[in-house]
Amino acid sequence: MTLPAQFPRLETERLILRELTLDDKEAVFQNFSDDETIEFIMEPMTSLKQAEDIIQEFIDGFKQGKSIFWAVVLN
């Protein structure tokens, strides 16, 4: 699977899909600290620092061509 060189930005009438940034840490933390949301995925986060770390991991993963994680926001 080949990833594009630049992170795509997708927009529909209702949603925007874009790259995550460290500014998203609170939203990331909100989701990743919720037991039910991540029941089968990972251990719940307990600090904003963990949210920053995972966002950086996602950013790096895309740069290295390994993975792509999207932020989905309401338009």
Add this chain to the structure above:
Amino acid sequence: MFKQSIFLPIVLSVLFVSCRVGAPPELTQPAELPSPSPLVIITPAISNTLQVISNTPTSDIPPISTSSLFKISWDDRSVFRDGLVKSEQDVFDRMPGASIYHINLTISDDLKHVQGQEEVRYTNQEDVPLNEVVFHLYPNMLDGEMTVASVTVNSSTVSPTYELKNSLMRVPLASLLPPGGQVIVFFDFAVTVPGYTDNNYGIFAFEDGVLSLADVYPMIAVYDSRGWNTDVPGNNGDITYSDASFYIVRVDAPAKLVIVASGRETDKEKTVYNQQVTFAAGPARDFYVVASPSYTLLTGKAGDVTVNSYAPAQWSTHAQLALDTAVTAIQDYSERYSPYPYTKFDIVAITTDSGGVEFPGMTALDIEMYDPQEEFDGEPSGDYLKAITAHEVGHQWFYNLVGNDQLDEPWLDEALTEYITWQYYKDLYGAKGNQYYKQAMQESWDEVGGAKTPIGLPASTYSEDEYDAIVYGRGALFLDVLANQMGQEKFDQFLRDYVQENAWSNVTAEGFKQLAEKTCNCNLTPLFQEWVYP
């Protein structure tokens, strides 16, 4: 290439959206980037590792000697060597034409969807040229859904046809494939996994926090004396009939899951969020994957074989019981018939109504048997668990090592496995064990009044009660009668020869009978007419 969007209502009134990498939808570039709204959601989409070159072959046709999913020559089988005990490591020379599957499986965060790429090298091992390669799409007959796309043969796009409610895919070949000829078939596939249903035994389901992925990939059908075998399983028994093959499978899944699969783990990369685990299995009749966040591991040894038992921690007592039973059973069958071929055997607890289900190098056992307070047929769950475990271990010899058409001649693996389990009880408990198991087989047959229904019928022709009573109960009793007629010593020798001569092949009832007659130098037709044939 697939795109997939899953919308899951989650608490806190947020939407959790998963989008897979693929050809993006219509893309617009707004003049000004809006700031995130309060509902900012992360959408994970880990895909493949750096080793993946492409998920769709392009005009850059890969040489036929090299896999495009894994950086390995098709003929390099060294990756499988460490998964086999020493006495089995010459198997590669005996199976030059076995199919080789290379598969990527990506398990979604909701554990209900799987995306995959499969690249398989198929060798025509028949004595006639072939104009197609046929695949079973088992999820479409197990209450799930499987779709296939972007099918190529030797990098050229082809249009497959689908039959039997899309559970069968015929991949056409541009020219006749002569005996010994090889093709590389490549495609993407997507799977939706159901919850437990009466139609899938729980072996292809996400239920009670366990994802059980039996036959989650397109599997090549067997070409036998009638041509491509496209039989559809009925209501009874196992569903597959397959040739022994080799598998390299990379599983991409959420980090929290304990992933258990056929074969040996050859590579693992893990982040806080995601993991990619690669397995090499083979020779094997199938490739099975189970994943759960609640499994804990107990481990033991049967000689050089590592035996693992996976179950939720609360059931550790019976997880240990299953482990101990598997260890003694592997030792017993290995001494009696032939060495267990792999260096690992896994037991996993799942929700199933079938007691246990066999897979190559693995068995899935009904989690209800792990509760020490439960009873089954009036027996304490521990006794039941031991018997089921010993039976399922036995299938490593009859089903996996020696294969058969499990749909048309299920007695060849089920009756034989019941019989060797009986011998295991005799070895372990002496005359008392012998009597116990014989009585159990007789009581099973008595469930249908001791009806003299042939044991050699297709599984679909029996009622549910008949299937257990005749194929298992009467079937094991037939083998006892056969052993008495041949003489126990000769029969034991026959079983050893039968396993060793037919290892990694598929046998028929006629083949079984001919070797038995050769061993005893006697005519067994009357006995087979009385017990086996319709």
